[in-house]
Amino acid sequence: MGLTALALAGCAPASGSAAEGEVATELRLGYFANVTHAPALVGLSEELFADALGDIDLTTEVFNAGPAAIEALSAGAIDATYIGPNPAINTFIQSGGASAHIIAGATSGGAALVVREGIDSPADLNGATLASPQLGNTQDVALRSWLADEGYETSISGAGDVAITPTENAQTLTLFQDGQLDGAWLPEPWVSRLVVEADAHVLVDEADLWDDGAFPTTVLLVRADFADEHPDVVDKLLAGHVASVRWLDENASEADAVINAQLEEATGKRLPDDVLARALEHVDFTVDPHAETFEALVANGLAAGTQKKGSIDGLFDLRALNAQLSDAGVDTVSAAGLGAQ
Structure with missing residues (x-):
């Protein structure tokens, strides 16, 4: 989406795992070893997260699917995670809106x-x-x-x-x-x-x-108390994420090799070239979370019997993302009336 390089904040805020007011030392991020999580893979491989976070250490944990990542997020074992929309909806509804917020999109399709x-x-x-x-x-x-x-x-x-x-x-x-x-x-x-x-x-x-x-496959979800206590860390994480999506947009010819190298580091195995090429044909990397689809996703979860009834008003907090996009002269994205933007 032609994202321009963004200026990064330079101060070091407090970590969600430490007492409020302490200097941040670590951000703990979850992701899956899937092509639909390529913004995470690229952010790690190209050190875009490291560049954005500065002296804040980044530790990562690889999950197979969303419910396991939500369990870790809810337990305070991680601070943020790349995840599919339905587990994000589930934790928000089950906590009465207190657990986590979607702060950006990552992938559509796939x-x-x-x-x-x-x-x-x-x-x-x-x-x-x-x-x-x-x-x-x-x-x-x-x-x-x-x-x-x-x-x-x-x-x-x-x-x-x-x-x-x-x-x-x-x-x-x-x-x-x-x-x-x-x-x-x-x-x-x-x-x-x-x-x-x-x-x-x-x-x-x-x-x-x-x-x-267009439908969301992956979004970026942050634990609510972490975001409330340490917005500067969230800003830095978002800067790295935006840079990753921008890199994928501008370096399509190099994406296969970079993604495969990070998949190998995460799993010990590379994907066959024809598999990865086919997979990348079916995904679109975007910071837009497609919030307009989430009411339908809620209805689907209820029909599937995997979700409790509840409101998703407030699920999104796109203010920090849109501030960075606006500063870069890029179109902002919508929360579709389901949160702040």
């Missing part, structure tokens, strides 16, 4: 239902066994909601017309290759891994279910 040979329409899924990354994560909710729209009953216990078995992504690939799964709703690069490495095909590209194909 999720799909992939299936085995012989499944060519929704009607072929009766009696099938499908996987999702984790119960209540964004792809799990999308899968359950879509199946409900197609007339199928599911259960969080795995019963129903279609059995859903939340499974760690790498294990999903193995189980699919062994014929123990009929398909899975996954984020990139796992969609592309099943397509390229396991002869799966896409039955539903989630982009086709949203207006203009």
Whole structure:
């Protein structure tokens, strides 16, 4: 989105893990080893977070899916995390709006239902066994909601017309290759891994279910008390994040190598070049969280049975992000009436 370099604040604020008023020494950040978390991968590999944070140490933790990251955030084990929208919604509603706020978008697109040979329409899924990354994560909710729209009953216990078995992504690939799964709703690069490495095909590209194909896959979520006590640290984190999205926008030809190198550091393995190239064709990196989609995401979570009823008014706090975008002469983004902007 043509983001211009931003000036960074130079003072060192207090850490959320220490007593208020102490000098910050550390920011603890969660992310997933997925292509949909490329802004995190690039921010680490290109040291954009380090440059923005200055003398504040950055420590990271890699998660498989959103609910596990939320558990760590709620326990105070991390201060911020890249995450899918539905777990962010869940923690906000369950805490009555006190737990965390979305401060930026990161990725749009890059999720799909992939299936085995012989499944060519929704009607072929009766009696099938499908996987999702984790119960209540964004792809799990999308899968359950879509199946409900197609007339199928599911259960969080795995019963129903279609059995859903939340499974760690790498294990999903193995189980699919062994014929123990009929398909899975996954984020990139796992969609592309099943397509390229396991002869799966896409039955539903989630982009086709949203207006203009735009839907949030990853957002940047910060623990509310950390943000309240240490806004300068949040400003610095956002500066690094904006720089990462800008880098991806301006260095598309180098993105494959940089992302793959960071994936290898996080997981010990690189992605095949054709898998990564396909995955990157299906994602868009943006600081816009697409807040206009979140009421629909809430409805999907309720329909899926993975979410409690509640308000998401105040879920977004985009003031710091929009201040940086405005200073850079870039269009600001909307909270869609669901928080400050």
